[in-house]
Amino acid sequence: MNTSAKTYILPACVLLLMTLLVATSARAGDKVVYRLKWLRNVSVVGALYAENHGLFKKAGLDVEVKAGGPERDAIRELELGYADFGEASADQVLRARAKGAPVVVIAQLFQVNPLQWMYRPEETRIDALADLRDKVIGVTFGGNDETIMNTLLAEAGLGSGDVRLFSVRYDYTPFYRRQVQLWPVYRNAQAPLIAAQLKKAGEATAFFNPEEFGVKFVANCVVTTERTLKEKPELVKRLLTALLAGWQQALAPENQEAAISTLQKYDPDTPRPTLEEQLKITRGLIQPDAAVAIGTIDEKGWEQTGRIMRTQKQLAGEVDLKAILRPVGGGAE
Amino acid sequence: MLPRRVFQFLIIYFLFLCGLMALKYGLALSDYVIPAPVGIYHTLIAEYRQYSLATMNTMTVAVIGQVISVGMALVIGIAGRQSTWLGSFIKVAAFNFQAYPIVALAPILFILLGDGFLTRLLIAAMICYFPVLLSVLGIMSKPVDDIEHFYRVTGRMRWQLEVKIRTFENLTQLTTVIAGSATLAMAGTIVGEFIAANAGIGYSIRIALYQSDLGKILIALFLIGITIAVYQALLESLGVVIKRAWTGR
Numbered sequence: 001m002n003t004s005a006k007t008y009i010l011p012a013c014v015l016l017l018m019t020l021l022v023a024t025s026a027r028a029g030d031k032v033v034y035r036l037k038w039l040r041n042v043s044v045v046g047a048l049y050a051e052n053h054g055l056f057k058k059a060g061l062d063v064e065v066k067a068g069g070p071e072r073d074a075i076r077e078l079e080l081g082y083a084d085f086g087e088a089s090a091d092q093v094l095r096a097r098a099k100g101a102p103v104v105v106i107a108q109l110f111q112v113n114p115l116q117w118m119y120r121p122e123e124t125r126i127d128a129l130a131d132l133r134d135k136v137i138g139v140t141f142g143g144n145d146e147t148i149m150n151t152l153l154a155e156a157g158l159g160s161g162d163v164r165l166f167s168v169r170y171d172y173t174p175f176y177r178r179q180v181q182l183w184p185v186y187r188n189a190q191a192p193l194i195a196a197q198l199k200k201a202g203e204a205t206a207f208f209n210p211e212e213f214g215v216k217f218v219a220n221c222v223v224t225t226e227r228t229l230k231e232k233p234e235l236v237k238r239l240l241t242a243l244l245a246g247w248q249q250a251l252a253p254e255n256q257e258a259a260i261s262t263l264q265k266y267d268p269d270t271p272r273p274t275l276e277e278q279l280k281i282t283r284g285l286i287q288p289d290a291a292v293a294i295g296t297i298d299e300k301g302w303e304q305t306g307r308i309m310r311t312q313k314q315l316a317g318e319v320d321l322k323a324i325l326r327p328v329g330g331g332a333e
Numbered sequence: 334m335l336p337r338r339v340f341q342f343l344i345i346y347f348l349f350l351c352g353l354m355a356l357k358y359g360l361a362l363s364d365y366v367i368p369a370p371v372g373i374y375h376t377l378i379a380e381y382r383q384y385s386l387a388t389m390n391t392m393t394v395a396v397i398g399q400v401i402s403v404g405m406a407l408v409i410g411i412a413g414r415q416s417t418w419l420g421s422f423i424k425v426a427a428f429n430f431q432a433y434p435i436v437a438l439a440p441i442l443f444i445l446l447g448d449g450f451l452t453r454l455l456i457a458a459m460i461c462y463f464p465v466l467l468s469v470l471g472i473m474s475k476p477v478d479d480i481e482h483f484y485r486v487t488g489r490m491r492w493q494l495e496v497k498i499r500t501f502e503n504l505t506q507l508t509t510v511i512a513g514s515a516t517l518a519m520a521g522t523i524v525g526e527f528i529a530a531n532a533g534i535g536y537s538i539r540i541a542l543y544q545s546d547l548g549k550i551l552i553a554l555f556l557i558g559i560t561i562a563v564y565q566a567l568l569e570s571l572g573v574v575i576k577r578a579w580t581g582r
Contacts, residue, residue, distance in 0.1 A: 070542075071542070073545055075365065075545075076365070076366050076545075079362060079363060079365070079366050080360075080362070080366065092545060095365065095544070095545055096363070096365040096545070099363055099364035099365035099368070099372075100363035100364050100365065101363040101365040101366070102363065140543065141531075141536075141540055142539065142540030142541070142542075142543035142544055143543045167531045169443070169528070169529060171440055171443055171444070173443070173444050314544070
């Protein structure tokens, strides 16, 4: 064999082998990309559990779970074909539908919105919405918390002069320094970390939950496109069943050890007691009522979210919720 | 110079918009992913005033930041031009300082200075100063032998004269670098506003990102681009005026 033939035959064989390998792995399971709403932490523990404990594989799926983040938008990725399924909050879905995005909600993960406000009970008492008067309240301008807080203030009949809204960042220093009295946190993820810090300094913490004052703003849901739902209903059902089983198992007290191990894989720095606390709080947010299955879509919550957004002029008109909310019934009881 | 700069920017911006529209209609994307021209127009009408004021706010900080960074770069560049121990130390310190990413330093600045004007100014100056410093160091470290030789052999060379000769001989390069650094100052200010600010166009973009509103971001980009084009053209014109006054040509 001459040198030139040798030069071409070896790379061609390697290429053929790689093609065969790729083809074989694609046949092993339907390839699916699932874009999380946030980084790999307790707020997405169900998907992480399903991925790490072979629940997707058992359903015949080869799921690539991709981390989310502030700059990621699952709905855009669905439309651009970078993802097949993803997580998005209700406000994202409503805005997207109002602008013609073909996104549909197939399950609702959080029954209680984890976005709440932390405060020091020895200094502040919030028994009624009127107690917000004269307080310095942290909000992320442009974020959900601003929308929710404006709604609460309107409900309390408080105007912009009655409170001081403070622009928050990822840095909690203004709260630690007592410049701000109420600070927005994700109750299950950030709050146990901050509460642990404050506990070291001998300070107690309490939480102001808007839902307890009648303001419901739906958080993370599982989304896909109308086309995927219509053309691949069986794939949608398989994915959702495996995903919700992941949530079910991750939150089951008897599986706590396995769930914590899964979380530690991605978040080795958070102390174990904090992870246990995060998991416990997440249970109450995902399934506050044992009679309501994980993934159930709270239509009334969606209606209120739509109303809030219209009042705050974030939505121009009505959005047809029937076209958006398409429960598939993943079956996690 | 000014109309040409603005015209060139408009060409670039509208080519960019055309590209986006080709993508939108080619792939049948919704207005959520890429807004339609009508949507962009409506956003422009609704946000023009507020975004223009925010851009002016950012530009003011960027100009002050640039002046500080050019001043810093000139002082450090002149002090560090010599191949003495002190010159080398200043260079090493300046280079090391630049090695820290601004996002890592920002929380410290935020704790020390809060999320107001000073933090934005400092971040703008830090991002802008290094390229200017490199150019100043390059210019100031390179002797202009033809001219400097005379002063050296006659014993009349002083450091002020040395700096003056090297600046004069490299005036075009220095003007270009300073005009170019305006873009960095603006970018630096916007980064600062993203991380720690309650005002400016970077802060407005951050809010638009939270609301997934690409239309607002496109308007912000347009205003940022046109403001930088005008500012750069003014700096270049200023450079020409200075050169003419100095050289008499």
